[in-house]
Amino acid sequence: MTEAFVDKTDPHRRGVLAAGLASLLASPVRAQSSETPDPQLVDDLVAANRILVDQGVLDGFGHVSARHDKRPDRFLLARSMAPALVTAADLMTFDLDGAPVGGDTRAPYLERFIHSEIYRARPDVKAVVHSHSPAVLPFGVTKTPLRAIYHMAGFMGGAGVPVFDVREVSGPDNDLLIGSKDTGKALAARLGQGLVVLIRGHGWVAAGASVRTAVLHAVYTEIDARAETEALKLGPVTYLNPQEAKNAMVLNDRQVDRPWAIWRARAMGK
Numbered sequence: 001m002t003e004a005f006v007d008k009t010d011p012h013r014r015g016v017l018a019a020g021l022a023s024l025l026a027s028p029v030r031a032q033s034s035e036t037p038d039p040q041l042v043d044d045l046v047a048a049n050r051i052l053v054d055q056g057v058l059d060g061f062g063h064v065s066a067r068h069d070k071r072p073d074r075f076l077l078a079r080s081m082a083p084a085l086v087t088a089a090d091l092m093t094f095d096l097d098g099a100p101v102g103g104d105t106r107a108p109y110l111e112r113f114i115h116s117e118i119y120r121a122r123p124d125v126k127a128v129v130h131s132h133s134p135a136v137l138p139f140g141v142t143k144t145p146l147r148a149i150y151h152m153a154g155f156m157g158g159a160g161v162p163v164f165d166v167r168e169v170s171g172p173d174n175d176l177l178i179g180s181k182d183t184g185k186a187l188a189a190r191l192g193q194g195l196v197v198l199i200r201g202h203g204w205v206a207a208g209a210s211v212r213t214a215v216l217h218a219v220y221t222e223i224d225a226r227a228e229t230e231a232l233k234l235g236p237v238t239y240l241n242p243q244e245a246k247n248a249m250v251l252n253d254r255q256v257d258r259p260w261a262i263w264r265a266r267a268m269g270k
Contacts, residue, residue: 037076038069042088044211045076048127049086050267051260055219057131058083062203064218065115066211067126068093075119079106096120098181111177113184114205121188125207127214132203135225139163140198146224148240149231153224154248155195155208155217158241164190165200176202196221212256215263 045066052058065077074093078086092108093101098116100108115128139146145160166174169186178184178199191197191205195217198204206221208214231237240248 035068035070037066041066041069041211042076042091045091045127046086046088047264047268048129048211048215049078049083051215051263052129052131052218053084054267055222055263057129057133057218057222059132060084062129062131062133063109063111063115064129064211064214065112065127067119072119072123074101075115077109077112077115080109098184110179113181114178114187117181117184117188118191118205118207121185122191122193122207124209127208127211129206129214129218130203131206131218131222133222133225135222135229136198136204138229139225140200140202140204144232146196146198146221147228147237148245148248149224149228149237151240151244151248152220152252154240154245154250154252156221156224156240156245157194158239158243158245161196161198161204162190162192162194163198163200166202167200178202209253210256212260213253216252216256216259219259219263 045064048064049058052062052064058064060082062083063077064083065075068074068076073096076091076093078090079092081090092104092106094108094112094116095101096116096119098108098112100106111130114130118125118128136146138144139161140163146156147160148154148156148158164187166176166178166183169183176199178187187197187199187205191207195207196204204221206214206218208217228237
């Protein structure tokens, strides 16, 4: 399942997908749960980890999750590991308190509360990406806002992307991580109804209505940050206004399968 694009008309590929799902079901969390996620959701989440590494959004750190398609009060996220190595068998299921479901004792990501609290606050969000990618980081520690400068970043909206500072919750003596329900809740509040939020001195988060759109938003957050940095060197920048941003996002999200297909083929070696 993690090595080929799933074509439901191809018996061989159906077999690959079934084998990957069987591996997931064999994990501790799946063995004790009768509610299993859609195989395509599992496939997309595994591919998302690989794609985001290939696109320079994740490295040895960072993570991507998906809301469970049958249980909106749960989400899927890999155990604590490098994203490039994630397989279906590495996925865990969590509740909206960030607790593993079904007695899974594998080590989870410390910052799973980023995901749990955003899912709790935003029923419309179906996938969340957390990244430390370098082009975006400067906008979280300076007075220059990250804004959409071209149509592919319309999901950022017409105003600057908000910045969350963990010191607002944890005070000056902190580790900069979103490692608790309180910091996760505050981060989700700062995200508001948007799709991107920066974390001062740490990284950023992108969300979407599906795994594929969350990946789209994450990839183009990094690209827009690079482009804005270069544009600012040339002089004043003309940014997208709110209506332009909204219209562009609607069009781009509808076409998500086009970039997804090439990103997936490249990242999965097929």
